[in-house]
Amino acid sequence: MxxxxxxxxxxxxxxxxxxxxxxxxxxxxxxxxxxxxxxxxxxxxxxxxxxxxxxxxxxxxxxxxxxxxxxxxxxxxxxxxxxxxxxxxEPVKGFNMLNGLPDLHKSSESVQHRMGLSHMEALTALGEIDYKAVGLEGFGKIDGYLTRQAPRWLDQLERYKIYEEWPGLGEANSISAIAKWLDDNCPSSFDPGVLHGDAHIANVMFSLDSAEVAALIDWELATIGDPLIDLGWIIATWPDADGTQTLLLEGAEWGAYPTIEELIKHYGEHSHRDLSHISWYGVVGCFKLAIILEGTYARYCAGKAPKDVAERLHASSLRLIDRALRLMREA
Structure with a gap:
């Protein structure tokens, strides 16, 4: 210093x-x-x-x-x-919703709804950054960024087979079907930009005195690629309209937050990006996160991870696979 x-x-x-x-x-x-x-x-x-x-x-x-x-x-x-x-x-003056909502946010449905929209505006602002102008050219590998998503995570899933006791992630034909669908429906092009890489609600700090995002935090997975991957991560991790959650985030109070469809619409209103293939990004988000979480369960099967955590994450992985299959059907 x-x-x-x-x-x-x-x-x-x-x-x-x-x-x-x-x-x-x-x-x-x-x-x-x-x-x-x-x-x-x-x-x-x-x-x-x-x-x-x-x-x-x-x-x-x-x-x-x-x-x-x-x-x-x-x-x-x-x-x-x-x-x-x-x-x-700099310190961030704000709170994370996983630690509970302050009275202002807890007592107002309009504030809760606005929190979700502000989250989307934070992501669209990130996606609009001219990465070359701010010195981030070369910060990520743009060539083949989308086409290598499915093979990359399918390869990761294959590596879990070193744990012979691991039974696999759900139905093998479901995994194969998702990977094939991702390959067959991969967008042919994208507009490169900065993405956060782990943009779910746990990595957001909100202002104490308003519904606005104070800061996106935990930037360790940030890179240059397709910023719509961040929106796909939201689609994978946000509760469905009926309240169904893929991730059981302890302490989360979802209240009157917008639906996934409202978030996508709001993102589109604040971004120049083409959302016509947004289902693909949601599927790849579910696929990737399911495989990441399954790693703990695979290690547990070999006696290398705690049972309670592993079983909770395995259940989330299965729900993510189910959501991916549903998104494919609806696309």
Whole structure:
């Protein structure tokens, strides 16, 4: 901080926001200013330092934009300082709905509805960023981005077979049918842009005094590709109109949030992108997330993960596969 001219004197008012096996967030004060430090877990994983560097790069690129995000302050790639790469950002004044709603938001259906629409506006603002102009050219592999989605995740599912006790994810013919449908219906082109990569509701902070998004958080999967992948992630993770959820997010109070159809419509009204193939993005979102979550269940079958978590995630995977099949039928 001294070399970056970020005040002087002691670090005070330290408050650990997250820690343990996940990335660490710590808020602190120095010279009359508050900061949040983000770094990998104490036991740094193989790609943790690279991930921190990528997060810092994208947040720095978004500085001054209309995208709600934590303000970037400075980063450090020298792992000798803390034992890992890290960066500093501005604290976000807001709340995550998984921790419950403040009275303002809990008491008003119009506020709850607006929260969902604001979420879409945050994603469309991100998708409208000129990634070349903000220095993110080369931040992702654009060529073949969509065509490699289904094979990439099908290959991941195949890797779980090393756990011989794992029975597989649902009906094998359903998985094959989804993968084939994705290949057969893949959009022929797309307009490249910045995508968050994990844009579901758990990674959104809302303002304490309004329905607006204060910041999209956890940018570790951000890349350059097709921003409609983020909307597909919403389609995969948002409750159906009848309340059916693919993910059982503890603490979530969905209330009067918009329906998936309303979210898609609102996204289209704020984006120049063609939504005629949006079902494809919803299916690929369901397919990808189901396979990611199933990894824990496969490890549990081999005695390498806790039963309660694994069975809950496996149930979510099956619901995601069901939603994918339904989206295919309705397309």
């Amino acid at each position: 001294d070399t970056q001219q970020l005040g002087n004197g002691a670090i005070t008012n330290t408050n650990l926001l997250t820690g343990g096996t996940q990335n660490i967030l710590m808020q602190f004060d120095r010279a009359g200013r508050s900061y949040v430090l983000r770094r990998p877990p104490i036991h740094v994983r193989k790609y943790s330092n690279k991930t921190m560097q990528r997060e810092a790069t994208v947040l720095a690129a978004l500085s001054g934009s209309d995208v709600p995000h934590p303000g970037f302050i400075a980063s450090c790639d020298d792992t000798e300082v803390l034992g890992a790469s890290f960066y500093l950002m």
